[in-house]
Amino acid sequence: MNNNKNKKRRKQQLVKAGMVILFIGLAVLILIPIYAIFLASFKPGGMLVQYGLNLDIDFKQMSLNNYIVMFFGKHEYWRWFFNSIFLTVATVILTLLVSAFVGYGFAAYDFKGKNILFVCVLIILSIPLEVVMLPLYKQMSEWKIMNSYTAIALPFLAHASTIFFFRQYLMGLPKSLLEAGRIDGATEYGIFFRIIVPIMKPAFAAMAILNGMNSWNNYLWPLLVIRSSEKYTLTLGLNTLLNPYGNNYDLLIVGSFFSIVPIFILFVCFQRYFIEGMTAGAVKG
Numbered sequence: 001m002n003n004n005k006n007k008k009r010r011k012q013q014l015v016k017a018g019m020v021i022l023f024i025g026l027a028v029l030i031l032i033p034i035y036a037i038f039l040a041s042f043k044p045g046g047m048l049v050q051y052g053l054n055l056d057i058d059f060k061q062m063s064l065n066n067y068i069v070m071f072f073g074k075h076e077y078w079r080w081f082f083n084s085i086f087l088t089v090a091t092v093i094l095t096l097l098v099s100a101f102v103g104y105g106f107a108a109y110d111f112k113g114k115n116i117l118f119v120c121v122l123i124i125l126s127i128p129l130e131v132v133m134l135p136l137y138k139q140m141s142e143w144k145i146m147n148s149y150t151a152i153a154l155p156f157l158a159h160a161s162t163i164f165f166f167r168q169y170l171m172g173l174p175k176s177l178l179e180a181g182r183i184d185g186a187t188e189y190g191i192f193f194r195i196i197v198p199i200m201k202p203a204f205a206a207m208a209i210l211n212g213m214n215s216w217n218n219y220l221w222p223l224l225v226i227r228s229s230e231k232y233t234l235t236l237g238l239n240t241l242l243n244p245y246g247n248n249y250d251l252l253i254v255g256s257f258f259s260i261v262p263i264f265i266l267f268v269c270f271q272r273y274f275i276e277g278m279t280a281g282a283v284k285g
Helices: 002-040 045-051 065-072 077-108 114-125 130-143 148-158 158-171 176-185 187-199 201-215 220-225 233-241 249-258 258-283
Strands: none
Touching: 002 249, 045 249, 065 249, 077 114, 077 148, 077 158, 077 187, 077 201, 077 233, 077 249, 114 158, 114 258, 130 220, 148 220, 158 201, 176 187, 187 201, 201 258, 220 233, 233 249, 249 258
């Protein structure tokens, strides 16, 4: 018996050690490109053209000039940055609200055509943006909301993957909880905001991070609908730094590195809820 227990413990220890090594390796692979960009942000832009991203440290070539250009130079970087901040925050809040209503409806209520509509949500999950891009563009043009943040956010407020996640998260919700709220005189909206929303905090945190990353890094769709440079998001603005008439690599590299900071802060603030929400959503339903 003792030998069997010792073998099991050794196996468990080996599995844990293997998992630790695996995740350390993955972390290193993820951090190396970020570290390379960090080093490049202290080097002249010409070195990036000549040598590309590398891990070489040459203190003679490194300086804070790129950061001085970003913080004190004459450019529109900060306009693009705060445009992205505003658009990301607004998009995430509205997407979570709309998708939570839809996901809650699928999980808590029985109505005619429910299964068909949910199948439609699953089908939408499999359709890439490139397929619906032109019809969406035509629709935004007909509604005369082109060159606005509304055109960027509106088509994706009812986000299929977020709806699916919320629905799965709430599938284990006891119906007696809703009945208790109704007996206490709460309206359907009161039940949602007073009972359901507190339960969904981990799910909201998980989807806030994922939707925030998608909105922050979104490039193709804003490229189609935004025309004015003062409304450019950060991804569009950084792309304009590379053109046939000159390449501002000094600002591009340090601006690209600095663009990682908001997403990093978002994940650090909500990582506990993110992990809890993802694991709960994986086992419920």
